[in-house]
Amino acid sequence: MKSILLTSIPKYDLVAPPAAIGVLQGVAQDNNLNTEVFDFNLFLHKSLSDQEWQELDNWCVFITHTISKKLEDKIIELWDSEIAKRLPPGCEHLLMSVFSYWSLYIARLLIVHENTKVRPYKLMVGGNGVVSKFPDTGQYFTDWNKENNFIENLIVGDGEKPLAEVFNEGKVKYDNDTLDSFPFPSYEGYNLDDYQEKKVYITGSRGCVRKCTFCDIYNIWPKFRYRSAESIVNEMKSHYENYGVTRFDFTDSLINGSVSNFYKFNTLLAEAKAKDSNLKDIVYLGQAICRPRNQMPESHYEAMYYAGCKQLTIGIESFSNSVRDHMKKKFSDRDIHYHLEQCKYWNIPNVFLMITGYPTETLMDHQKNISDIEKYKDYAQMGIIEMIRWGTTMHLIGDTPITSEKNVRELGLKGSDNDQISGGELATYNWTSDANPNLDLRERIRRRLELHEKSVECGYPQPRVKAELQTIYDMAKLLDKSQ
Amino acid sequence: MVKQIELINNQEFSCEYLENDKVMANSLNKTRHVFNVGSLPVKIKIKIDPWKLRPDIRFDGHLVNYGLAEITPWDHMLEFNLPEDYKDRYFKNIIKAKKEYLSRTGRDIPDNMESYVGVNNWYLEIVDKIKEQIK
Numbered sequence: 001m002k003s004i005l006l007t008s009i010p011k012y013d014l015v016a017p018p019a020a021i022g023v024l025q026g027v028a029q030d031n032n033l034n035t036e037v038f039d040f041n042l043f044l045h046k047s048l049s050d051q052e053w054q055e056l057d058n059w060c061v062f063i064t065h066t067i068s069k070k071l072e073d074k075i076i077e078l079w080d081s082e083i084a085k086r087l088p089p090g091c092e093h094l095l096m097s098v099f100s101y102w103s104l105y106i107a108r109l110l111i112v113h114e115n116t117k118v119r120p121y122k123l124m125v126g127g128n129g130v131v132s133k134f135p136d137t138g139q140y141f142t143d144w145n146k147e148n149n150f151i152e153n154l155i156v157g158d159g160e161k162p163l164a165e166v167f168n169e170g171k172v173k174y175d176n177d178t179l180d181s182f183p184f185p186s187y188e189g190y191n192l193d194d195y196q197e198k199k200v201y202i203t204g205s206r207g208c209v210r211k212c213t214f215c216d217i218y219n220i221w222p223k224f225r226y227r228s229a230e231s232i233v234n235e236m237k238s239h240y241e242n243y244g245v246t247r248f249d250f251t252d253s254l255i256n257g258s259v260s261n262f263y264k265f266n267t268l269l270a271e272a273k274a275k276d277s278n279l280k281d282i283v284y285l286g287q288a289i290c291r292p293r294n295q296m297p298e299s300h301y302e303a304m305y306y307a308g309c310k311q312l313t314i315g316i317e318s319f320s321n322s323v324r325d326h327m328k329k330k331f332s333d334r335d336i337h338y339h340l341e342q343c344k345y346w347n348i349p350n351v352f353l354m355i356t357g358y359p360t361e362t363l364m365d366h367q368k369n370i371s372d373i374e375k376y377k378d379y380a381q382m383g384i385i386e387m388i389r390w391g392t393t394m395h396l397i398g399d400t401p402i403t404s405e406k407n408v409r410e411l412g413l414k415g416s417d418n419d420q421i422s423g424g425e426l427a428t429y430n431w432t433s434d435a436n437p438n439l440d441l442r443e444r445i446r447r448r449l450e451l452h453e454k455s456v457e458c459g460y461p462q463p464r465v466k467a468e469l470q471t472i473y474d475m476a477k478l479l480d481k482s483q
Numbered sequence: 484m485v486k487q488i489e490l491i492n493n494q495e496f497s498c499e500y501l502e503n504d505k506v507m508a509n510s511l512n513k514t515r516h517v518f519n520v521g522s523l524p525v526k527i528k529i530k531i532d533p534w535k536l537r538p539d540i541r542f543d544g545h546l547v548n549y550g551l552a553e554i555t556p557w558d559h560m561l562e563f564n565l566p567e568d569y570k571d572r573y574f575k576n577i578i579k580a581k582k583e584y585l586s587r588t589g590r591d592i593p594d595n596m597e598s599y600v601g602v603n604n605w606y607l608e609i610v611d612k613i614k615e616q617i618k
Contacts, residue, residue, distance in 0.1 A: 196595060305546075347546035381574045382545050387601060442617045449610055459574065461601040469609040476616035 002167070003034035003088040005121070006095045009110065011060040011102040012041045017192070019201030019251045020097040020127055020159070022185035027160050027174075030183040031167040036088040037189040040079065047078055054470070060102045061392075062427055063474050065136045075106070076113050087121070093153070093166070094121045098129035101216075101397075101427065104141065108134065115150050124166070126155030128220050133398055135427050157220070158206070179206065179227040184235045187243060199247035200239050202284075204232045204265070208253040210289060212315070213327050213401040214355065214394070217253050226258050229265035233272055236282060247310075250286030255312075259295055266303035273308065285311035290331040290339045298342060305346035311386065312343070313351040319372035320365035323358050328401075340379050349386035351463075356451060357394045357444030359402065359411050359433045366447050370454050377458040388460045390451045392471045393444040395429045396421065411435045429475055445476055484523060485542045485565050490516045492538040499530040523567045530560040542569070551576040578602055 006025055008018040021037055028035045045053060052071055059067045083094070094114075098107045107129060114123055130141045137144075145151050155162045160182045164172040175181045185200070192198045207221035239245045256262045273279045284307070318324055321333055343350055354369075379385045396403050396413065403421055407413070412434025413421045421431065430441050452469070455462055490498060492514055500508040500518045502525050510516040520527075531538070535558050540547055542565075549556060551573055554563040566572060581600050597604070 196598070341544070344545045345541070347548065378570065381570045383551075383574070383577045384545075445613060445617050449613060452610065453605075456603075456605050459602070461578075462604060463598050463601040465601060465604045466597055466606055466609070469606050469613065473609055473613050473616065476613050479617065 001032070001034050001090065003036070003091050004028050004093040004095060004124075005036045005038060005083070005087055005091055006097070007038045007040050007083075008097045008099065009103055009106050010041045010044060010056060011106075012099050014042055014045055015196045016199045016201060016249065017187050017190040017195060018097060018099070019185070019203065020099060022187050022201065023182075023203065024095060024097070024126075024159050024163060025188065026183045026186040027163050028167065029186050029188070031164055033167060034088055034090070035186075035189065036086055036091075038082060038086050039190070039194075040082070042194060043082060044075065044078065048074070056106070057467075058471070058474060059105055061471070062102075062105075062135045063471060065105075072109065075109065079110055079113070080117075091121045093124050094119070095124040095126070095163075098125060098127035098141075100128050101132035101135075103127065103129045104132060104134055105136075107141075108144075111145075111150050115148075122152035123150070124153040124155065124163070125151045126159045126162075130154065130156055131219055132216075135398075177225065179203075179225055180231045184238055187239070192243060192245070197247065198245060199249050200243070200245050201251045202232065202235060202239075202248045203227075203251045204255060204286075205252045205257050207257075209257045210254075210330065211328060211401060212317075213407065214317075214358070214397065216397055216400045219399050224257055226261055229261055229268050232265055233268045236269070236284075237272070237279065240279065240282065246281040246283065248282070248284040250284060252286055254289045255286040256288045256291065256296065259291070259300070263300050263303055266300070266307035266309070269308065270303060270306035273306075283308040283310040285309070285313070287313045287315070290314055290316065290329075290335050292331065292335045293338050296339075296342075298345075301342040301346045301348065304348060309348050311349050311351060313353060314339070315353045317353065317355045318358060318361065318365065318369060320361070320368040323361050323365050326360045327355075327358065340376065340384060344379065344382060344384045347384075349383050352385055352388045354388060354390045354451075355394050356390050356448040357439055359394065359396075359407075359413060359431075359436060359439070361439060361447075362436065363438070366450075369451060373451070373454045373458050373460065377460070380458065380460045386461065387463050388455055389463060390448060390455070390468075392468050392475070393429055393441070393448050395427055396431050397427045430478070441475065442479060445472055448472060484567070485520050485569055487543055488518045488520060488527070488529075489541040489544075490529065490538040491541070492536055494536075496536050496538065497532045501528040501530070502526070504528070520565065523565050523569070525565050526562075527565060528560050528562050532559075534558045547573070551580065 006021045008021050012018055018039060025035050025037060044056070048056065055067055055071055058064045096107065096110065098104065107125070111123065111125065133140050134144065142154065142156065145154050153166050158176050161172055161174045161176055164174055173181065187200055205224065205226035207224035208217045209224050211218055236248055273282060316336065317327055317329060324331065376385060401407060408421050414432050415421050415428055416430040432440050452465065495512045495514055497511045498516045499506060502521055508518055537556055540554065552563060554561055578600060585595050585599060
């Protein structure tokens with residue numbers, strides 16, 4: 001029987017088994033392959049010192065563009081020894097999941113290394129990261145591979161169909177436009193106790209119904225597609241039966257992209273829980289967008305409550321209307337207030353994701369952030385704004401609307417070398433805007449610290465703030481004192 | 484300050500509302516009962532008929548968790564104290580519950596406290612270092 005080893009690499013969280021591997025393992029098993037899984041991200045986290053892990057992390061998020069030779073050698077040595085141990089008999093494929101552009105550097109290191117070896121398997125690489133450019137060379141991952149011919153099967157976009165094509169010599173039963181045609185993910189081979197939470201990721205949709213200026217989801221999934229409510233509920237039931245999992249974390253960019261389908265899902269899940277007491281502990285969490293009352297009336301929040309919605313992660317991004325307008329977030333202050341009141345009424349906690357120092361953010365916009373932290377602090381006290389994250393200041397990501405020719409021209413966006421940013425060439429945190437000249441990196445860091453201090457003062461829980469501050473410190477160290 | 488208590492249940496029930504052991508109101512045969520709260524602090528008992536019901540409870544429109552709100556559900560009544568700093572207590576209980584959960588699962592390491600709890604995190608030392616750097 002043919003077999004495959006599926007691997008995941010940094011940067012990825014350590015909370016639960018990687019979703020992409022679950023999905024692809026499901027496809028491999030559906031196509032009669034023996035599978036083995038290896039979470040190299042988790043393995044490195046256990047094997048590296050805190051200092052090494054931080055060095056790796058800074059490299060992954062492009063704070064630095066190299067790592068020490070010593071760390072590089074250690075990563076490769078660990079990779080080689082573990083792959084040799086875990087390779088299943090008759091292994092024809094080694095699959096590497098490049099989750100996002102934050103996996104690019106380590107993926108390149110390992111792929112180049114794989115090509116120095118005589119190996120019995122073919123290399124398969126896929127994931128959102130493969131559509132991006134390397135920040136240091138500006139070269140697309142796909143072009144880099146074409147030039148070097150490193151990867152036998154490079155999968156761009158949805159992985160299910162191309163993977164099945166490789167396994168079945170072109171014969172496939174899946175349809176990319178119908179997500180329900182894909183098999184359920186499989187988490188076989190993972191010890192769920194190795195992770196911080198006993199939960200699995202679940203995907204209800206791909207793509208987004210918005211086109212926010214700072215986001216690159218559109219490049220990966222230009223069209224918003226979603227699974228039927230029935231299929232999602234059935235998958236939850238199946239993971240409960242197979243692994244005893246009752247906690248589900250949606251990977252969707254937004255779980256309420258289709259409001260009607262989301263409402264149906266909540267209603268079906270609530271009904272299933274009411275009918276079968278074994279399912280009563282099932283809960284879910286996911287990312288969502290803030291919507292006005294006419295799109296998500298009160299009954300939708302009620303259905304979420306009975307279905308077991310335990311947390312929503314919402315990209316509020318800024319409390320300033322004008323900043324949000326430029327971002328194309330499409331919701332108002334009134335909508336935020338309505339959403340918070342509904343969540344308070346049904347006790348649904350939120351994680352607010354924020355961006356500090358968006359290119360159009362004026363001092364007045366910043367003050368609005370500060371004053372709304374104060375205004376909404378009661379919601380934090382009641383656990384409705386369960387957490388707030390201000391991030392590590394605005395990064396300009398290549399191939400996003402904010403780095404489009406139009407925005408670069410209108411906002412006069414320039415890189416650290418003071419050259420105009422040419423659309424989609426880089427991911428950088430050190431930029432300036434001629435249209436908003438006061439907002440340089442130094443000012444963004446200053447504002448970020450103010451937001452940190454105000455948030456702590458008002459009692460907002462802020463997760464991973466130590467790591468964020470450490471990253472900001474590393475960024476600040478690179479500032480030229482003369483600037 | 485909690486000013487209003489609301490109880491909701493799918494089936495009809497009746498309530499006798501007491502503040503500091505004094506009956507303040509009766510409300511009969513409804514699925515939703517609303518009581519206005521006098522001055523805080525106050526000890527509240529709500530006798531419920533039929534027994535063994537666990538209605539949803541909202542304080543000023545906030546659906547509360549029984550444990551975090553320190554509500555004792557007896558067969559025949561609900562009992563709890565409402566101090567003036569009720570919200571502070573509720574928040575402290577959220578944090579305490581998260582810490583206890585991490586501790587119970589053996590995951591109360593500093594990294595997880597950072598990721599899941601995230602309070603009292605001034606990190607003055609790093610903040611000062613950053614401030615020095617951006618001077």
